[in-house]
Amino acid sequence: MRRLLHILGLLGALAATPVAAATLTVEGSRFVLTTDAGQRLTSEQLVGAVLDMTDPNGRPIRARIDAVRPAKERAATLLHDLSVQLPDGSFAPMCEPDAYGRKSGFPVPGQFDADGRYSRPPGKWFLTCTSGSQAKCILWGYDPASRGPGGEDLGPFYQACQNMVRAAYDGRGVAHTRDGTSIDLWDVLRIQVPDSTDDPKYKFEAGWGTAGAVCVAHTRIPDILPLDVLLKSAPQLRASPCDEAEARRRGALIFNRSKG
Template structure:
C-alpha cells in the first residue's frame, strides 16, 4: 500500500466554514476509518462519505458507507465494527472516476479498511480473500472471549480461501467454488453438505494436511508436494482427518466437493 499523504474532507457545509478543522491523523479503528481533526473531533463511518483519500498519483473517493450487520462472533451475536464503503478512484493520468474494487460474489464493489497487528491502516475489497475472511468473522484486530487474537485465524482463512496449501506463493483455487468453512471457537459451523468431503486443516502457514485437492486440474499431488515438501505423508483421506488436523494445530477446517481423482 502506498503511503497515505492527505485526506481532503469534502463534506456538505464545510466550504462555508471560516476555518474548517484540519486533519491531524488518519488510521484504522477496527474495520473502520478514523479521521482525527484539529478541533479534537473524529469522523468515522458514514461521516466520511464524500471524503477523498490522496495517495501518490491516486485519489480515492468514499461514495457511500454502511455497517456490515452480519459478521458473526464467537458465542453468538454479530460484530459492529466492520464497515463497507463504495469507493471510486482516479489517477493523475485519468480524469474519470472508476470503481476501485472488483465485484464480489454478490455483485457489490466494496472497500474495507482494517487494522492489522501493527495497527497500521490497510485497505482491501470485499471481492478478495482478506475481505471475505473478515466478513466470515475472523477480524484480525479482534480477540476471542478467552483473549486469543483472531489474527492467526484470519491468516489461516486467507490461505484456505486461496487454496494455498503450502504457502502464499503456491495456490490452487477456483472462483465460485462452494467451500464449507468451520472452526472450533464458535464463529463458523459446518453445513455438512452431502456432496462435500473434508479437505484440509489450516494454520497461518497453510494446510497441516490435505485429504484431497480442491481443484486437481490446477495441479496434482506431485506438484503440491514439490511446492510444500513438509506435507509429505499428509496428503490422503487416510492421512488427513479432522482429528489429525486438529492435533497438528489447525485453527480452521474446510470441506469441499472432490472434483476428481488426485
C-alpha cells in the same frame, strides 16, 4: 464538505501518512480523521471525502468515499463504497463486485508482506475489497482487530483463513484456486460451523494453520495443483487419513471441505 486527505501506498494495500492539517488512522474497519484542531471524524462523517493516493509507480490516484454501511454478515464491519477518479474526471467503483454484487471495501489495521504473512505494526493499515480473501475472512468472523468468543487472539485465525481461502498449502501466499470455487469451512472456536456434512459431493480437503495447511486430503483444483505434486514438494502434508481429527492433532485452527 469535501476534505482532501493525502495517503501514500498501494491500491489494495494503502499505508496512511499524516499531513499538516489532519491525520488519518484506522480503528477496526473505520477511518478516523483527526484534525490539527483536535476534531475527530469517523467514516460515517467522511462520506463524500476524497483521498489522494499514489500507486507504486508514483502515479496519483484519487478515491472518494461514496457510502458507508454495516455489513449484513457482520454488523461490526463497515462497508465503504469507494470510487476512483478516471482521466476524464468521472469516478468509477474501486472494487470488483463480490458474490452478492457489492462493490465495497474497508480499511484493515496491519499489513501483508510479499509472502502473504499478516502483521500489525503500529500505524499500518490497508484497504481490502469484499471480493477478496482479506475481506472475506473478516466478514466470516476472523477479524484480527477483535477477539474470539473466549477472548482468543483472532490474528492466527485470520492468517489461517487467508491460507485456506487461497488454497496456499505451503503458506507462502501462492493461490491454487479459482474465483467462484465453492468451499465449506469451520474452525475450532465454532465461529463458523460446517454446512456440507450431508452433501456427498464435498470431501474434507485440509486443515489449516498460520503456516499453511497441516495436512491435505485432496487439492481443491487438481488441474492447477495435483495432490501428488504437492505432496512430493511438501511431504509433511501427507497423512493417512487426513481428516478433521488428524488435522486437529496437528494443530489446525480452520478446516474446509471442497468438491472432490
